[in-house]
Amino acid sequence: MAMISYKCVTSCSRRILSGLLNLDAVRTNNIKCLHVNMKRPCVATLQSRYTCCALRHDQFHPVDYVRCSGKDRFYCDLRSIRDDTTAHNEDIAGSPAMSLSADPQNADLRRKIPQAFNIDVLVALLRQENAVDVCVIKVPKSLKYTDYFVVVSGSSRRHLIAMAEYAVKVYKALKTDADPHVIIEGKDAEDWMCIDFGHTVVHFMLPETREVYELEKLWTLRSFDEQLSSIPPETLPKDFIYDDEATDWRSGFGDLGGQERL
């Protein structure tokens, strides 16, 4: 059983991430496991695939990390639920650097199956870049915006840019020709950068900016958000002109649809 180690990932070079994405490192057994207590309830648990709370002062975040068994192909097997008893505190001793498996069978698979740039890859690379307070929120499909909303903090503007550029780099390496290109929005801003990958949206902010906007609260609580309720209800001014829809061509002449005009 192999799980991605927090320590190992951060000490990896970028070159090795490509190995990570090629899934071989996952299959080797020389990786330490990091177990995080998963029983803690999360505010953003809409589906227990991949949720974590942005608890600002916590070192680790409760993440529903899935176990990757030796036989599984993909980096994070999203079907299997972590088994507490077997994976807890499992310490597989091995070389600190992740080595690509020399298994010929794995090499074949590596060539045949390209990894898609999904949320797991994104979170892995964010962790590798020492991202602070990674918060992944699963957005319901009814909003018709995106599948995952990720908010990440960085230590400085340079850090944010580095994370964003690395994410785009990995995306470009993994994307097919059908996938659109992706730009970093807000590159000239100093505290907030953002990338829209289609199925995910990632926001890179400085901690101060994050506290001002409180995006996690908005996207988990939606209409029950505090900042929204503190907006005073709007009242029209006394001299507000109401439109007469029947004469307003822009509304299509109201319900009559222009028949009256004819």
Next chain:
Amino acid sequence: MALLTRLGLGLSESLRVMPHKAFSVSAAAPAIYKMTRVRVVDNSSLGNTPYHRAPRVIHVYNKSGVGKVGTRVLLAIKGQKKKALVVGHKMPGERMTPRFDSNNVVLIEENGNPTGTRIKVPLPSLLRRMDGEYSKVLAIALKFV
């Protein structure tokens, strides 16, 4: 707004009820361009504190000078200049795109960060597909239309 017809009053009756206007209402014009009065829809203090003049567009950052959804404009608000993003206008656009009852605008800083922190008014979801940096504004929005 269609509130008038809903309340059952005709236009002539409303003129009797409400005070005489000091300004004239111009004819329909292309969506948003210079001197358009706009409605700021975020919760920024600059956009919401009352002032004796409504916020007006003084420049549209666009070749044509006509602002549609997603155009950056320059507003004169409370005696100062502020950039803003158009998020809805009264002018009908393409079929199957939303038309709003007011010309809505979200205040923006120079670097593209929104000035306010929440937007209660529905935003058009086609902002996402457009070229430009709109994800920050979409991130603070509550409702998409």
